Amino acid sequence: MDEQIQQCEQEQYLQEKAAQTDTADNKKVKISGTTFVMLLTLGVLVLWLCILLIFRTNSAVCERICRTLVNAYVSVAGRFYSVVGFNVFEVLATLCVIGVIGGIVASIVLFCKKYGAYSRRVLIVIAIAAVWVANLYIFVAGFAYNRERAPIPVYESKTASTEVAVNTYIAAIEDFNSTVEQLGTYPDGRAICPYTDKQLREVIRDAYERLVTDDYYFDYTAKAKPVISSGIMASFGIMGISFVPTAEAGYNKDMPMVEKASTIAHEFAHIHGVMREDEANALAAYVLLNSGDPYLKYSFYLDNMGFLFTFICYNVDPNYYTVNYPTHSAYRIEKEYCRKWWDEHDFMTVVGNFFNDLYLKLQGQEDGTGSYVELPEIDGEETVDEEGNVVINYNIMYNTIQRIVLDYYN
Numbered sequence: 001m002d003e004q005i006q007q008c009e010q011e012q013y014l015q016e017k018a019a020q021t022d023t024a025d026n027k028k029v030k031i032s033g034t035t036f037v038m039l040l041t042l043g044v045l046v047l048w049l050c051i052l053l054i055f056r057t058n059s060a061v062c063e064r065i066c067r068t069l070v071n072a073y074v075s076v077a078g079r080f081y082s083v084v085g086f087n088v089f090e091v092l093a094t095l096c097v098i099g100v101i102g103g104i105v106a107s108i109v110l111f112c113k114k115y116g117a118y119s120r121r122v123l124i125v126i127a128i129a130a131v132w133v134a135n136l137y138i139f140v141a142g143f144a145y146n147r148e149r150a151p152i153p154v155y156e157s158k159t160a161s162t163e164v165a166v167n168t169y170i171a172a173i174e175d176f177n178s179t180v181e182q183l184g185t186y187p188d189g190r191a192i193c194p195y196t197d198k199q200l201r202e203v204i205r206d207a208y209e210r211l212v213t214d215d216y217y218f219d220y221t222a223k224a225k226p227v228i229s230s231g232i233m234a235s236f237g238i239m240g241i242s243f244v245p246t247a248e249a250g251y252n253k254d255m256p257m258v259e260k261a262s263t264i265a266h267e268f269a270h271i272h273g274v275m276r277e278d279e280a281n282a283l284a285a286y287v288l289l290n291s292g293d294p295y296l297k298y299s300f301y302l303d304n305m306g307f308l309f310t311f312i313c314y315n316v317d318p319n320y321y322t323v324n325y326p327t328h329s330a331y332r333i334e335k336e337y338c339r340k341w342w343d344e345h346d347f348m349t350v351v352g353n354f355f356n357d358l359y360l361k362l363q364g365q366e367d368g369t370g371s372y373v374e375l376p377e378i379d380g381e382e383t384v385d386e387e388g389n390v391v392i393n394y395n396i397m398y399n400t401i402q403r404i405v406l407d408y409y410n
């Protein structure tokens with residue numbers, strides 16, 4: 001027995017010696033069987049990642065994979081992880097961070113103690129885990145970044161006459177004002193939210209189940225889960241975070257209620273297979289506006305009022321309409337309330353935006369965080385009227401959210 005131990009120690013010593021000599025003199029590395037198997041596993045995973053990335057460049061392949069394999073995966077994973085009450089992604093992300101930091105520290109310690117082979121193995125394990133996660137993520141979420149556009153019901157044309165645009169604005173403002181009256185207001189002037197967090201999640205989930213039924217979308221409607229570390233999220237300026245591998249729609253539990261509604265609706269879009277940010281915003285807008293629920297509609301208007309003003313900013317006098325059709329004061333008060341809340345919490349937004357931008361660019365979204373907003377396209381044509389005055393006629397190509405509103409009111 002002693003002889004065996006001695007032999008093992010000797011082998012280990014010789015192995016370490018070989019590794020040390022290699023780093024010092026740049027000579028040939030002697031790789032053990034275990035290390036070889038680990039490197040082979042890593043190589044296979046990297047190769048598979050390359051194949052997935054090549055598949056991802058073809059949108060027809062992405063569409064097919066999303067509608068079949070990913071849809072099936074989300075159906076199973078969604079039901080599995082929904083049983084757990086807490087946000088599994090949050091726990092996994094925390095364990096990952098601890099694992100990677102712990103692994104790197106262990107690797108450095110082993111290296112310093114002349115256990116070069118073990119030090120390398122720890123790093124290879126970290127690399128294997130990272131590439132495995134990347135493979136899973138590309139499969140469940142990456143393909144959806146290059147699939148067809150989501151079939152959200154919109155106004156048939158991208159353009160509308162000035163009359164239609166102005167009438168849509170008036171109808172929307174009147175609807176917003178009556179929605180606030182219906183909800184009632186808190187003493188500070190914001191509309192009353194009639195729901196608890198749990199009820200709000202269920203109301204939005206129910207709206208998705210009724211309104212998002214096209215085969216394009218994943219069948220499973222996720223459950224929204226509050227993120228325990230919402231304070232950290234808020235400091236980075238993050239409102240919500242979806243993780244398709246666990247089919248969980250996470251949201252910041254501390255932020256204003258009206259923003260929880262629009263955020264949960266946005267995150268649900270991701271778990272339904274709509275990964276591009278502008279489309280997730282558009283699907284959320286469609287569901288909130290068409291839900292028939294006053295508070296969800298209120299949340300829609302709060303988020304998208306800026307797009308409604310575009311209806312009266314061109315070819316007419318905007319002042320006339322803002323004076324004659326004023327927006328309920330709840331809009332201004334609620335916006336201010338949200339702005340103040342974020343001012344008190346998001347002191348590291350620059351860092352949050354940097355990583356979000358990087359993530360989106362890695363998913364092939366050239367505009368990064370700029371991809372959240374689809375702007376309408378506006379150009380002007382100069383003409384001279386009978387009195388010799390220059391008049392500009394604007395042509396507007398409305399964006400998806402404006403076309404959702406045009407469709408809703410016309």
Ligand SMILES: [Zn+2]
Nearest residue numbers: 266270277280
């Ligand atoms: Zn998003």
